[in-house]
Amino acid sequence: MAAADVESNLLADSFFKCFADGGKFTTKLEVPVPVEPQPSTTGPQHKPNEETKEFKEFFVLNSTSFVNLQIYVQTALKLPRTKEQFVSVYPDKLFKKYTDKDKHTPALYEAMKETLVAVSSHSYDFQNNTLSTMITLGMLYAGYISNYAATATKEAKALEELLPIILDDTDKYDETKVKAAVDQAAGIVFDLSDVARKTSEKCLAVKKEFSKFKTDTELDKTALVEVFERMNKVFPTPEDMTQEAGDLAAKFQKQLIKIKKNQEKANKRAEASSGVKWYHFIPPPIIGISIAISDIKSYVDASKEESILRSQYDALLAEAGDELALTLAMNGKITQFTILLSVSHKILQIQLEPCPMTDEKFLEQFSMLATNLDDLGNSLDAFQTNVKRPSPVRRKRALDHMREAAIKWEVISDTARVFQRNGLVMRFEIDQFEKTSGGDIKLPPRLQILAAEWGGEDITNGARIQFYDGKNFHIRTVDSGLKDTWRGKEKSLSMLLSYGDSFRVFACRENSGSHTIAPGSVSKIDDDCLYHEVSPAIPKPEGSKVDILAIIYGGAEVRDAAVWQYCYDRAGNSSEPIKWSNENFGGDPWPEVGKSGCIFYTVTGGRTVRMLCGREFNDTVWEVYT
Numbered sequence: 001m002a003a004a005d006v007e008s009n010l011l012a013d014s015f016f017k018c019f020a021d022g023g024k025f026t027t028k029l030e031v032p033v034p035v036e037p038q039p040s041t042t043g044p045q046h047k048p049n050e051e052t053k054e055f056k057e058f059f060v061l062n063s064t065s066f067v068n069l070q071i072y073v074q075t076a077l078k079l080p081r082t083k084e085q086f087v088s089v090y091p092d093k094l095f096k097k098y099t100d101k102d103k104h105t106p107a108l109y110e111a112m113k114e115t116l117v118a119v120s121s122h123s124y125d126f127q128n129n130t131l132s133t134m135i136t137l138g139m140l141y142a143g144y145i146s147n148y149a150a151t152a153t154k155e156a157k158a159l160e161e162l163l164p165i166i167l168d169d170t171d172k173y174d175e176t177k178v179k180a181a182v183d184q185a186a187g188i189v190f191d192l193s194d195v196a197r198k199t200s201e202k203c204l205a206v207k208k209e210f211s212k213f214k215t216d217t218e219l220d221k222t223a224l225v226e227v228f229e230r231m232n233k234v235f236p237t238p239e240d241m242t243q244e245a246g247d248l249a250a251k252f253q254k255q256l257i258k259i260k261k262n263q264e265k266a267n268k269r270a271e272a273s274s275g276v277k278w279y280h281f282i283p284p285p286i287i288g289i290s291i292a293i294s295d296i297k298s299y300v301d302a303s304k305e306e307s308i309l310r311s312q313y314d315a316l317l318a319e320a321g322d323e324l325a326l327t328l329a330m331n332g333k334i335t336q337f338t339i340l341l342s343v344s345h346k347i348l349q350i351q352l353e354p355c356p357m358t359d360e361k362f363l364e365q366f367s368m369l370a371t372n373l374d375d376l377g378n379s380l381d382a383f384q385t386n387v388k389r390p391s392p393v394r395r396k397r398a399l400d401h402m403r404e405a406a407i408k409w410e411v412i413s414d415t416a417r418v419f420q421r422n423g424l425v426m427r428f429e430i431d432q433f434e435k436t437s438g439g440d441i442k443l444p445p446r447l448q449i450l451a452a453e454w455g456g457e458d459i460t461n462g463a464r465i466q467f468y469d470g471k472n473f474h475i476r477t478v479d480s481g482l483k484d485t486w487r488g489k490e491k492s493l494s495m496l497l498s499y500g501d502s503f504r505v506f507a508c509r510e511n512s513g514s515h516t517i518a519p520g521s522v523s524k525i526d527d528d529c530l531y532h533e534v535s536p537a538i539p540k541p542e543g544s545k546v547d548i549l550a551i552i553y554g555g556a557e558v559r560d561a562a563v564w565q566y567c568y569d570r571a572g573n574s575s576e577p578i579k580w581s582n583e584n585f586g587g588d589p590w591p592e593v594g595k596s597g598c599i600f601y602t603v604t605g606g607r608t609v610r611m612l613c614g615r616e617f618n619d620t621v622w623e624v625y626t
Contacts (some may be wrong), residue, residue: 039424074237075343076123079116085111090337094330101234105600115223123217130209131565155188159402162188166387166395168308173429182395186384190380193380202589207370228341234337236445241331246470248327252320253466257314257481266306293509296305298432313483321461328446335444374410379405445500447473447519454482455491456615463495473497475529477510486615489594492555496534496600496609503534503609509555509590530557536601546571546601546622549609553585554595567599570622577619578612 025033080086092099092109101107165181236244289504379401386398395447452463459482466481467473477493485491494507497517508529510513515529525531534549537559548567558564570576580597582588589595599612614620 044120071343073123073127075340077127078340079120081117081120081124083117085118090333094333095235096235098216098236102230104230108227108234108467111223111230113225115220115227118216119220119224122213123218126209126216127215127266130206130213154193158188159185162403163399167392167399171317177253182387185387189380189384189387193377193384196373196377196380200370200377201374203370223340231338235334236331238335241334242470244470245324245331246468248324249320249465249468249470252316252324253481256313256314256320256462256466257479259309259316260481260483263306263309263313264307266303267487270303270306278289310483316466317462320465324465330378332446343523376405376408379408383427392477398452445470445519448497449473450503450609451598451600451611452493452495453493453596453611453613455484455489456613456618457485458611458613459483463493475502475506475508475517477508477512477513477514480510486594486596491550492590492596494552494600496549496611499610503549504531504544505534505550505552505557506531507552507555507557532544536564537561540604541565541568541572544571545604546567547604549600549602551585551597551599552596553580554588554590554593556589558586562586571601574621577621578614579614579619580614582616 080089090112095109095112095217099108099112106114113520162185165178166185209275277623382401383398383405386394386401389395449460449464449467452458452460454463462482463473466477475493490510492507492509493506497504497506499519504516506517506529512528513526515525515531517531519527522531522533536548538561539553540547546568548571549562551563551567563584566584567578578584578599580595582595585597595616597614597616599613601610602608603610612620612623
């Protein structure tokens with residue numbers, strides 16, 4: 001074998017050699033391992049399915065800590081990134097009654113704004129400048145290093161074929177052939193050198209950004225811990241907010257009930273003063289006229305008082321609805337904010353434990369990788385310079401530079417193979433994030449009344465106030481505090497509620513006692529009311545403008561398919577109103593009592609719940625035509 005063949009084979013062996021020692025970008029983790037019982041009578045015995053522990057090598061970025069890093073970044077990115085955004089999303093007035101309790105400087109609201117904007121901004125920069133770079137650097141099959149490994153391996157085979165020609169010192173030396181081989185080898189090496197240097201720059205950029213993010217997060221941690229501790233001392237707990245909303249509703253309930261009772265008294269006085277009395281027929285003496293005039297005045301005064309009280313009731317109900325809605329909305333914002341902050345704080349606490357972003361050894365590996373790539377580029381450049389010289393001695397000196405390059409390649413190849421096998425960043429699915437950190441930081445589901453009917457009228461706002469205790473809806477059918485929508489008639493109540501994504505229907509009758517609707521899964525309340533998830537009796541007819549959710553008549557649910565079809569038919573015809581009668585609604589569910597009814601529905605394609613109310617013997621036109 002010629003000397004050139006020996007040299008080229010040695011070079012090829014060196015160039016392809018990879019030491020999979022696992023010591024560069026791997027870490028040891030203790031993992032449980034199931035042990036099968038051994039038949040041997042000697043040595044320790046294991047019970048079936050018993051677990052023992054052993055250490056296994058894992059790619060360092062496929063670790064829990066690196067996943068935590070990604071969770072932290074994804075969570076922080078949900079915070080406002082500028083002070084202007086923070087003020088817009090979380091205005092000062094939202095927290096003022098809590099932040100004013102904190103007497104430290106800087107003001108708590110300002111500290112929250114400064115700290116959380118910094119956390120978000122640092123994470124945004126890290127996501128764009130580091131994680132994205134790392135993905136393009138080491139991504140399986142498509143990353144810089146993976147591509148470089150594949151390209152270098154392919155080109156090394158080409159070099160292996162060219163080297164015997166370049167190093168040929170036999171009598172058959174062909175200068176033209178050697179020159180062509182030299183030019184081809186120089187081109188290959190130039191490309192390898194160029195990519196090596198570009199990859200080196202990216203490795204240094206990753207290290208730089210990792211180091212910067214490490215410094216930033218250490219500062220963020222200190223500030224975040226301080227803000228979190230200050231907030232914990234003055235901000236309400238979920239229980240506090242529930243109590244606050246319940247107390248607010250209770251305050252308005254008492255005021256509304258008081259007005260309602262005064263209104264009923266005024267009604268009775270007006271009724272007592274109305275109608276024809278015996279003394280109206282007393283002959284002309286003045287006393288008879290005086291009594292009649294006095295009676296008329298009492299009736300007018302009582303009616304006027306009742307009208308004033310009715311206006312007061314409506315105004316107070318509107319005020320209560322606005323104030324409770326604002327309180328619940330603010331509580332929701334505060335809950336969302338504190339959950340988000342809590343997740344950031346928790347993950348940051350975990351994240352600054354020993355892990356890739358704080359591991360100097362990990363950062364050193366990127367430095368070493370960059371240095372080796374740079375050295376490889378230098379050696380390849382030197383090879384390229386010498387291999388072009390006509391002197392066989394200079395061409396053989398080029399071989400020495402190729403050996404140097406091969407030594408550097410061994411180190412780079414180890415890393416490249418690890419990248420090819422693992423990918424640089426573990427695939428991080430969004431559902432994993434949601435399970436771990438709350439994902440979009442959704443609020444816990446809240447039980448809500450979307451629509452309510454009482455005696456044939458919409459009393460949604462009144463039901464939300466009168467029945468709410470901060471958590472549950474406690475329906476009182478005796479002295480409910482609801483306005484008398486159908487005077488002198490015993491009424492039924494129907495409501496459509498939501499909990500999370502589910503719709504629920506409730507119905508009961510006046511004087512049926514008390515019923516409590518609680519958050520959580522649906523279960524039977526008692527025998528005097530109905531409460532269950534919405535389940536349409538028939539599919540929506542093709543082309544219908546509405547989706548009927550539930551039909552209630554006389555305090556009972558109507559499931560008769562013919563009734564549903566009747567209602568759908570009327571929804572499709574603007575000239576045909578709904579006629580509320582026992583015949584049209586499947587019979588008489590409440591004999592000898594005037595009945596009211598309600599159709600809960602959504603307009604096709606919408607999510608807002610609407611209702612169509614009516615009373616027995618009356619007509620109602622679908623709202624889609626009004």
